[in-house]
Amino acid sequence: MPWPTTRRLIGTKIQRLDGVEKATGRAKYAFDIKRPRMLFAKVIRSPHAHATIKSIDTAAAEKVAGYRALYQIKKAGASVFFAGDEILAIAADTEEHLEDCVRAVRIEYTVQPHAVREDDALRSKTNTTGGPGGNNINAAGDFSTDNFENAFNGLAATHQADYGVGVISHQCLESHGLVAEWDAKQENLTVWASTQAVPNTAEGLRVHFKLKPGQVKCITNYMGGGFGSKFGPDIQGIAAAELARTTRQAVKLMLDRAEEVTVGGIRPSAYGNVKIGATKEGQIRAYEVECHGTGGISRGATVSFAILPYVYGPAIPNIKRRHRVARTNIQIARAMRAPNHPQNSILTELAIDDLAARLNINPMTLRLANLPPNDQAEAQANPRTFVGQRATIYRTEIEIIRKMCGWDRAWHAPGQGGKGVVKTGLGMALHTWGGGGRGPNPTRVTINQNGTVVAQSSSQDLGTAQRTVTAIIVAEILGLQPTDITVNLGDSSFGPSTPSGGSTTCPGTSPAILKAAETARDAFLTSLAGRLNVQRNQLSIAPGVVVNMANNQRIPFRQACGMLNVASIQGNGDWPTQKELQGNAKLREEWTTRLSNQGVGGVQIAEVKVDTETGVVKCSRFWAVQDCGLIINKLACESQVAGGVIMGLNYALYEECIYDRATGRQVNPNMEFYKLAGIADMPSIKVHMHDMPERGVIGIGEPPTIATAAAVGNAIFNATGVRVPIAPYTPERVLAALANRRAGNG
Amino acid sequence: MKNFTYYRPTTAEQAVALLEARFGNTEMLAGGTDLLSLQKDYIAQPARVVSLNGIAGLNTITIGQRSVTIGAGVTLAAIAGHVQLSRLFPALASAAGEIGGPQIRNMGTLGGNLCQRNRCWYFRDEHSPCLLRGGNRCSAIEGENKYHAIFTANHRCVIASPSTLATGLIALGASAEILGPQNRRRTVELAKFYRAPAAANEREHTLAANELITSVTIPVRGLTNAAYEVRQKQSSDWPIVQCAVAFSAGRNGEKATGVRIVLSHVAPTPMIAEAAGRAVENRAITAVAATAAGRAAAEGAKPLSQNGYKVRLVEVAVKRALMIAAGLPRYWEA
Numbered sequence A: 001m002p003w004p005t006t007r008r009l010i011g012t013k014i015q016r017l018d019g020v021e022k023a024t025g026r027a028k029y030a031f032d033i034k035r036p037r038m039l040f041a042k043v044i045r046s047p048h049a050h051a052t053i054k055s056i057d058t059a060a061a062e063k064v065a066g067y068r069a070l071y072q073i074k075k076a077g078a079s080v081f082f083a084g085d086e087i088l089a090i091a092a093d094t095e096e097h098l099e100d101c102v103r104a105v106r107i108e109y110t111v112q113p114h115a116v117r118e119d120d121a122l123r124s125k126t127n128t129t130g131g132p133g134g135n136n137i138n139a140a141g142d143f144s145t146d147n148f149e150n151a152f153n154g155l156a157a158t159h160q161a162d163y164g165v166g167v168i169s170h171q172c173l174e175s176h177g178l179v180a181e182w183d184a185k186q187e188n189l190t191v192w193a194s195t196q197a198v199p200n201t202a203e204g205l206r207v208h209f210k211l212k213p214g215q216v217k218c219i220t221n222y223m224g225g226g227f228g229s230k231f232g233p234d235i236q237g238i239a240a241a242e243l244a245r246t247t248r249q250a251v252k253l254m255l256d257r258a259e260e261v262t263v264g265g266i267r268p269s270a271y272g273n274v275k276i277g278a279t280k281e282g283q284i285r286a287y288e289v290e291c292h293g294t295g296g297i298s299r300g301a302t303v304s305f306a307i308l309p310y311v312y313g314p315a316i317p318n319i320k321r322r323h324r325v326a327r328t329n330i331q332i333a334r335a336m337r338a339p340n341h342p343q344n345s346i347l348t349e350l351a352i353d354d355l356a357a358r359l360n361i362n363p364m365t366l367r368l369a370n371l372p373p374n375d376q377a378e379a380q381a382n383p384r385t386f387v388g389q390r391a392t393i394y395r396t397e398i399e400i401i402r403k404m405c406g407w408d409r410a411w412h413a414p415g416q417g418g419k420g421v422v423k424t425g426l427g428m429a430l431h432t433w434g435g436g437g438r439g440p441n442p443t444r445v446t447i448n449q450n451g452t453v454v455a456q457s458s459s460q461d462l463g464t465a466q467r468t469v470t471a472i473i474v475a476e477i478l479g480l481q482p483t484d485i486t487v488n489l490g491d492s493s494f495g496p497s498t499p500s501g502g503s504t505t506c507p508g509t510s511p512a513i514l515k516a517a518e519t520a521r522d523a524f525l526t527s528l529a530g531r532l533n534v535q536r537n538q539l540s541i542a543p544g545v546v547v548n549m550a551n552n553q554r555i556p557f558r559q560a561c562g563m564l565n566v567a568s569i570q571g572n573g574d575w576p577t578q579k580e581l582q583g584n585a586k587l588r589e590e591w592t593t594r595l596s597n598q599g600v601g602g603v604q605i606a607e608v609k610v611d612t613e614t615g616v617v618k619c620s621r622f623w624a625v626q627d628c629g630l631i632i633n634k635l636a637c638e639s640q641v642a643g644g645v646i647m648g649l650n651y652a653l654y655e656e657c658i659y660d661r662a663t664g665r666q667v668n669p670n671m672e673f674y675k676l677a678g679i680a681d682m683p684s685i686k687v688h689m690h691d692m693p694e695r696g697v698i699g700i701g702e703p704p705t706i707a708t709a710a711a712v713g714n715a716i717f718n719a720t721g722v723r724v725p726i727a728p729y730t731p732e733r734v735l736a737a738l739a740n741r742r743a744g745n746g
Numbered sequence B: 001m002k003n004f005t006y007y008r009p010t011t012a013e014q015a016v017a018l019l020e021a022r023f024g025n026t027e028m029l030a031g032g033t034d035l036l037s038l039q040k041d042y043i044a045q046p047a048r049v050v051s052l053n054g055i056a057g058l059n060t061i062t063i064g065q066r067s068v069t070i071g072a073g074v075t076l077a078a079i080a081g082h083v084q085l086s087r088l089f090p091a092l093a094s095a096a097g098e099i100g101g102p103q104i105r106n107m108g109t110l111g112g113n114l115c116q117r118n119r120c121w122y123f124r125d126e127h128s129p130c131l132l133r134g135g136n137r138c139s140a141i142e143g144e145n146k147y148h149a150i151f152t153a154n155h156r157c158v159i160a161s162p163s164t165l166a167t168g169l170i171a172l173g174a175s176a177e178i179l180g181p182q183n184r185r186r187t188v189e190l191a192k193f194y195r196a197p198a199a200a201n202e203r204e205h206t207l208a209a210n211e212l213i214t215s216v217t218i219p220v221r222g223l224t225n226a227a228y229e230v231r232q233k234q235s236s237d238w239p240i241v242q243c244a245v246a247f248s249a250g251r252n253g254e255k256a257t258g259v260r261i262v263l264s265h266v267a268p269t270p271m272i273a274e275a276a277g278r279a280v281e282n283r284a285i286t287a288v289a290a291t292a293a294g295r296a297a298a299e300g301a302k303p304l305s306q307n308g309y310k311v312r313l314v315e316v317a318v319k320r321a322l323m324i325a326a327g328l329p330r331y332w333e334a
């Protein structure tokens, strides 16, 4: 079952099927769901960053007009570990009454010491976060190659400096939450949730309520952003379902903006002191980093630095890492678009440019000299793997982007960004990601007698155009147009599907869709052959028609459907099981290296204009080259890359969570001082998809955001000759770095 | 937000009669772009909200020979898009055009803009201590203060005055017409309209709780004027520092006189940078003179722990505003 070798639709630019629905508001997100007699619910949260609950008094709240029910999450005596920690949830008949109920609840606390800054947490002598141990530090994974002590000896250039990036929030446009409704017998639960994992969300609720499989249904027709923060019902989803059960009414609980920012997810910070050294020919020989970061109160090591030095690691013989995780009294970090990679990219790529400056070489040249080599063993085992050809891919992509942006003409030495106060500079960075798919992702394609075609899977469309991907593949196989296919997604009763995390959705679903479409086509043609009294192999599909080679008749598709003697024909497709894959090398090769695959690289270049009087940085132009194997929808791929760049530009230049040390509260849980770019702040973004169809489908959700911030950081350095160590590169930080140089310190 | 009774009077006099003499229990509603967010965050909890939107005559712009009068209910978008205002008072019109985004400009009004409350994130978080909400300390002085005031001497509350229209209007010598109870009318120069609050019963301006602005009048004196904002981003954002300037003559090498330089986002009130004005008074506005004015404007700044950078931005904003007004090349638009 290979991908078709001549592709009519796959790989072309196809508009989203639901674009009009979304633009007109006809698309209903979980946030838009209105059920009959629906109640509203809200979670009451700790205003303190660390406290124990002395007492909870809901008597007054229960008397407020419109009050319906409450659901206790924490009891008196329990501790809260961040401002926003959940205590109880209340349901009321209107949003307005709900607010009144919430404010009538009296909770008394004994406030405890907290730490919301990494440095405070690292210094604290007590444990304020409730994790293991007597302080707020998780030591995590020190590493050294052998004989590291002499690694920097005799190198022509070394550079040592601090780099980092602060805590940012997912800031999903559609906040977290769901609408929950039980059936009349209180046996079956339906939720309309904003989730990137439809079956997981249903399963989380099923387990909580100890129900049988099939008793919880999760629906997600449209979804307004998750970025790794929406994989289950969460505590607020459980609260909504509990309240719906108590009240026997539908309950809506979606976070408000301040909650979305303070409890909906953060990405861990990362700060490191990096030392890097190279020979005079530009061979990087050693990389040493001492780093830390925080993932909030997370008990585990949510900030991983194991992939440092990023991308170039396999080319650098001597590596040493020391790393601590600071536990702070802020919300638990969640996976965020390419977890750990953007931070590690910053801790690597900025050091590379600083080293290039010391060596007086073009940073593109330095990168080309230190690309991770093609892994020969991998290349032998699987010629289509990324690792087996990564140096080749990066080299090709760098060559493409070099021409796209006119690097040879436009690049100048650091600090030579022009005579005026506004300095122009170019910076680049590389990235890599896995993006391999897996099953189960059962998909069903139904061809109906009336000529309609329906494709169905429980997988979700996060806004990535998964609906359109499904239609493209089915239409390709059936000779139709994507608009001819009705795609039903995002309903857990359609069966299992894998969560949309790790850029796995397209590679995880596409082979199953292909198989379902081919199975349906074969069954369709077999059935038709019976009707036409010809051999099955005398029928084939061409655009819009079924071709009967016996008499050279071309039967329009719809007419052919009308000839069926059954109401519909179905084709199911799914991955082989893990066990089948493990036991069968051929099958494994087909599904994980031909139909789909994993491993991508990408190169990005930013052009910035830095106003050296104000410290304001404007990203003026941006270029991105990205591979992702076989492209299903080029338009959506390009859009995904541009979207990744946009997100990366935000944490490069604007957004960060700011916490008040005294109260431990975030001071900017909004979209005002949690700054996010608008259209006027965007550069022109040029995307080139490096098409490698022979590699099968690979995910692209995350990689294109990884290198962006580092590219911008390097462009600022190139423009001004000054390194701004910490992202986002805000006016005060840029001015401080410039002043530091004027003072002769840098 | 807290439940309230909504009134929609049709005359200004009726509106005033509905307002209490003390702040807290009643609020006026114009475009609501500020008041509604304060209510949603329980910072404002009025029991009565008096809409000004049913009052006839509040949203007219009258261009006269000697003066221009803009009704308090005129929207920011109307100011930004007004051809004659843009020609006469670019300091005002350009600032109006840069505010927030289209939604804010279409709803926000001149009166609401001048009377809007400060944007301090501690003031707007009911769980943080704040002098203006009856607390016993200002959280910003020791806390997160990168957007706060840098002229802080003698101030216990270090909010930064937000209005970017007030600066231009003050530079142009505008006054507000104010209506109080018993039909008492008064006119106040906007230069004297603001004050630095430090307690819960004080506002950022000198209006009584039962007074409202009906209009603002700007004398037409042929002043050269302009404004400049240092902005980190263009979309839906505030300037970090903003400066408006106005003076007589001063273009084509002529000497400038009557120079007025006003800054927002640097002190608890709009700040007239007198030393800066003196630095260019009776001088031709050149890049050198403008730079000197910028330096003079920054004198006396006492920044907080995190906003020292704004001192530099004051220098730059003053310099650039003067250069725009004088028609000198915008060297920063390379």
Ligand SMILES: Cc1cc2nc3c(=O)[nH]c(=O)nc-3n(C[C@H](O)[C@H](O)[C@H](O)COP(=O)(O)OP(=O)(O)OC[C@H]3O[C@@H](n4cnc5c(N)ncnc54)[C@H](O)[C@@H]3O)c2cc1C
Pocket: A672, B027, B028, B029, B030, B031, B032, B033, B034, B035, B036, B052, B072, B073, B076, B098, B099, B100, B101, B104, B107, B108, B109, B110, B111, B112, B113, B114, B115, B116, B117, B162, B163, B164, B165, B207, B211, B212, B213, B214, B236, B237, B238, B239
């Ligand atoms: C993202 C963002 C960016 C912004 N950027 C800027 C900026 O760059 N520069 C700037 O100046 N502003 C800026 N603003 C603020 C905006 O200008 C104000 O919100 C708006 O002007 C308020 O007008 P309104 O009519 O909506 O006032 P309302 O919200 O209706 O009222 C605000 C206050 O003024 C009082 N009030 C209203 N009218 C009168 C009157 N006639 N007499 C007495 N009191 C009155 C009200 O009682 C209330 O206390 C920004 C706002 C946002 C959200």
